Amino acid sequence: MPDDLMLQHVRRFGRYNQWANRRLYDACGMLPAAEFSAPRPSFFGSIMATLNHILVGDSIWLGRFTGNPPPGVTRLDQILHAEFAPLRAAREAKDAEIIAFCDGMTDEKLNDTFSYANMRGERFTDPLFPPLMHFFNHQTHHRGQVHGLLSHAGVSPPELDMIYFMRVAA
Template identity: 50%
Template sequence: MKAHFQDFAAYNDWANRRLYEAVGALPAEDFTRDLKAFFGSIRGTLNHILVADLIWLGRFTGKPAAGITSLDQTLHEDFAALDAARREVDRRLIDLVDGMASADFAATIAYRTMTRGDAENRVSDMLTHVFNHQTHHRGQAHGLLSLLGREAPSLDLILFLNTR
């Protein structure tokens, strides 16, 4: 199971690098343009992914993320700061999985959600959610790039697995 999640953590980093490279080529007005997506803009969508990852990292480590008050919070207005934060959080996710023992994946963690109250889940299910959540919202950002007439990179997991 550990190798499975190590693959997902590495894929997550790879997919984010590809997406952020494409987003980094956008003019600032396209990065922030309200495209009527669930989180408005590409900036809003990418900030949401970061917010969620910080919340989940806090649950895994027992050290809640400071200053997060909503799931649609903009942590970073400009692309360069968002990109730097994304790289750091991707590294933290890789390190988290690398540091786990096999038994850790079966453990449960109790936590409080921002919207539904108390919850408890297995670590393996929580990690699956984190990586699936990123894939879901990366797909939204990918679609927004296409909507803006930009080339959106392939983010297929199998492409990643076949190019390693």
């Protein structure tokens, strides 16, 4: 894929991510507070915990990409915000950071490597593009889990497929 197409792809994913998160949070906002945090059969145990995991993962990976690890994030299942409103505000802020990062991407950076430590302290040096695609894929995976949990909570989950974003974002 030519570099200019890769840059467009990364920037599109940054905006898609924000669009999908807004739609998902709009649906989650229809839940009563007790339903938002109610235990559910899922990997993270609730809608609230799954949304927190997405935010934690985004914070960790964006910190790795930028060389600025998030302070205070120590576990992948960490609850950063137990209440919906502050979690949504943090999500909006993180999505703005992601878009700014993607918009600031250059061909050189996209084709460069970066070094980081994982949660166990193991050090890695990787080319940026594949982990950046993992970053977006991870978000999509867990948004899909929340999408399913919403169905069981009695809220119609929104369409989140990228093709819908592309139709409205053109």
